[in-house]
Amino acid sequence: MGTSRKETQDHIRKQYLSDQRPWIVAYSGGKDSTLLLQLVYEMLLKLQAEGISLKPIHVISSDTLVEAPNVEDYLHSTLNILEQHAKTSSLPISVHRVTPEVSESFWSLLIGKGYPSPTRFFRWCTQRMKINPSKACIEAVAAKSGSVILLLGTRYDESSARKQSMQNRENNSRGFHPHKNIANALIFSPIAKWTTDEVWEYLFSNNPPPWGSSHDFMLKLYKQANGGECPLVLDINTPSCGGSRFGCWTCTVVSKDKSMQGFIETGEEWMRPLNEFRDWLQALRDKPGARLPYRRNGQPGIGAFAPEVRKEILHRLLMVEQQVGRVLISNDELSVIQYQWSKDFDPMQAVQGIIKQFGRSLTEAIITEGNMAHQTLNEQEMLARMADEHELPAQVIEELLSLVTIKYPSMLKRGSKIGLRDDVMRVIDNWVQSMEQAEVMEQKL
Numbered sequence: 001m002g003t004s005r006k007e008t009q010d011h012i013r014k015q016y017l018s019d020q021r022p023w024i025v026a027y028s029g030g031k032d033s034t035l036l037l038q039l040v041y042e043m044l045l046k047l048q049a050e051g052i053s054l055k056p057i058h059v060i061s062s063d064t065l066v067e068a069p070n071v072e073d074y075l076h077s078t079l080n081i082l083e084q085h086a087k088t089s090s091l092p093i094s095v096h097r098v099t100p101e102v103s104e105s106f107w108s109l110l111i112g113k114g115y116p117s118p119t120r121f122f123r124w125c126t127q128r129m130k131i132n133p134s135k136a137c138i139e140a141v142a143a144k145s146g147s148v149i150l151l152l153g154t155r156y157d158e159s160s161a162r163k164q165s166m167q168n169r170e171n172n173s174r175g176f177h178p179h180k181n182i183a184n185a186l187i188f189s190p191i192a193k194w195t196t197d198e199v200w201e202y203l204f205s206n207n208p209p210p211w212g213s214s215h216d217f218m219l220k221l222y223k224q225a226n227g228g229e230c231p232l233v234l235d236i237n238t239p240s241c242g243g244s245r246f247g248c249w250t251c252t253v254v255s256k257d258k259s260m261q262g263f264i265e266t267g268e269e270w271m272r273p274l275n276e277f278r279d280w281l282q283a284l285r286d287k288p289g290a291r292l293p294y295r296r297n298g299q300p301g302i303g304a305f306a307p308e309v310r311k312e313i314l315h316r317l318l319m320v321e322q323q324v325g326r327v328l329i330s331n332d333e334l335s336v337i338q339y340q341w342s343k344d345f346d347p348m349q350a351v352q353g354i355i356k357q358f359g360r361s362l363t364e365a366i367i368t369e370g371n372m373a374h375q376t377l378n379e380q381e382m383l384a385r386m387a388d389e390h391e392l393p394a395q396v397i398e399e400l401l402s403l404v405t406i407k408y409p410s411m412l413k414r415g416s417k418i419g420l421r422d423d424v425m426r427v428i429d430n431w432v433q434s435m436e437q438a439e440v441m442e443q444k445l
Contacts, residue, residue: 005202012190013043015149022056024138024185025151029061029075032153034218035199036191037082038209040151044091045210058148060096060137064129066106066250068260069326070268074217085211098133102332105129106250111314112333112340114292114304116285117252125248127393135182142184149176150185157195224266225259249274252282273323277316284309307345311354318358331362338362399427 016023025040027033040057047054061079063072079095086093102108106125109115118125142148176186191199207215249271251257260275284290284305292303305313314329314337321328338351352362 008190008194009039009043012039013047015188015190016040016043016047016055017052020055021147021149022058022141022145023149023151023188024058024060024141026134026153027059027061027079029071029078029218030153031199031203031218031222032155032191034153034209034215035194035202036151036153038203038206039190041082041091041093041210044093045089048089048091054092056092056094058094058096058141060098060134062130062134063097063099064106064125064248065099065330066129066248066328068247068249068263069271069274069324070263071221074221078213081213082211096137098137100129100133102330103336104132105333105336106248107317107329107333108336108340110305111310111317112337113296114306114310114344116291116302116305117250117281119285120253123253123393129248131181138182138185142182147184147186149188150179150182151188151190153191154189155192155194155196155199224268225262250278250281252278252285255282270324273320277320280316281313284313307341310341311350314351314354315357318355318360322358331360334360335362393431396427396431400424 023040025033025037027037037059044054044057059079059082061075063075067075076097079097083093083095086095100106106129109124109128110117115124116122138148138150176188179185179187203215203219209215247259249257249260257275257278260271260278264272264275290305290309292306293300295301295303317328334351334355338346338349341350355361
């Protein structure tokens with residue numbers, strides 16, 4: 001399909017000057033989001049040179065705390081350089097690195113509560129580690145300004161499924177569409193019609209970017225990983241970013257992490273222990289006896305990892321930590337794990353004993369129920385618990401609850417029972433279809 005550079009640049013400029021709503025640029029460090037960020041940055045510099053007043057732009061980047069280490073280093077370095085250049089250039093750019101709450105991190109849930117490693121049918125990680133932190137940041141900006149424009153680097157050329165979903169959206173006169181899960185946020189996809197070749201051509205031809213770093217390392221990552229970027233995920237329907245896409249090094253949604261294997265085969269041998277741990281963790285969830293014979297709600301069924309297995313996971317993780325010479329789990333996470341273990345099975349504070357073998361210790365007091373704000377049973381916690389018990393995405397539970405609390409608060413109205421039944425089936429069908437699409441995407445990678 002394709003589009004001209006000037007057409008896109010003119011379109012971005014026109015939309016930027018159309019109103020005073022702040023822009024939020026989603027940046028993941030991959031080629032598409034890098035192109036989008038560069039086009040916006042170049043526009044700001046031109047407008048500044050023309051003496052035109054600039055409105056705020058927020059750059060949001062998600063860090064799950066278990067990103068592929070080489071990608072994480074590159075992303076942090078790029079954002080630091082970008083932030084410093086914007087500051088010295090007097091550009092109204094704010095950089096937001098969003099991370100999950102410590103109680104919602106991968107290790108806090110997997111080792112602390114014993115969650116099984118994620119599958120494509122129970123991707124508990126996506127909602128907690130990607131969607132919730134990004135959504136909270138966007139909502140905070142929107143609350144101050146009343147409304148925001150969210151810029152995404154999505155393109156028709158990525159896949160036929162992506163093209164279909166983008167074309168099915170109802171856009172307003174400016175080509176924007178409302179985000180279905182974030183109030184007062186409109187989606188703008190400036191590079192939707194760019195082909196993959198056009199993306200690469202622009203990045204090669206405009207390297208280094210205007211903020212002064214380089215695209216060289218990113219280009220090397222793609223050659224090593226032989227895959228695409230893991231996008232900023234803002235809804236549960238976005239396919240998993242495992243497979244050949246570089247994302248979380250702990251991702252067990254797909255059978256093999258092709259990007260990690262690509263890194264290792266092209267010289268990053270130090271990452272091999274990470275890949276071996278990931279493979280072991282994936283196999284562990286189906287190992288006989290590794291999981292409790294009851295669910296978190298007390299009902300019979302395959303449940304959380306057993307206490308001794310959780311201890312083994314922590315021990316092996318710390319072994320890998322020493323092998324790669326990099327901190328893989330924070331003290332805050334270790335404290336949350338000890339708090340959860342103390343509630344579930346461990347009055348002797350076994351975490352201290354395990355980490356001591358690896359030269360680590362928790363010098364601060366272990367988190368207690370009195371200062372654990374996340375222990376308050378609010379609506380989000382209730383949804384999370386229901387999702388855990390029934391192994392469904394929290395968004396599905398939330399949609400189902402909203403049907404009976406908002407759309408159908410009473411069954412007395414004519415047609416309510418049939419309407420509720422049909423809507424429940426719609427929510428479930430949408431979820432099943434999204435899981436099937438994710439499976440198809442995985443098979444293609």
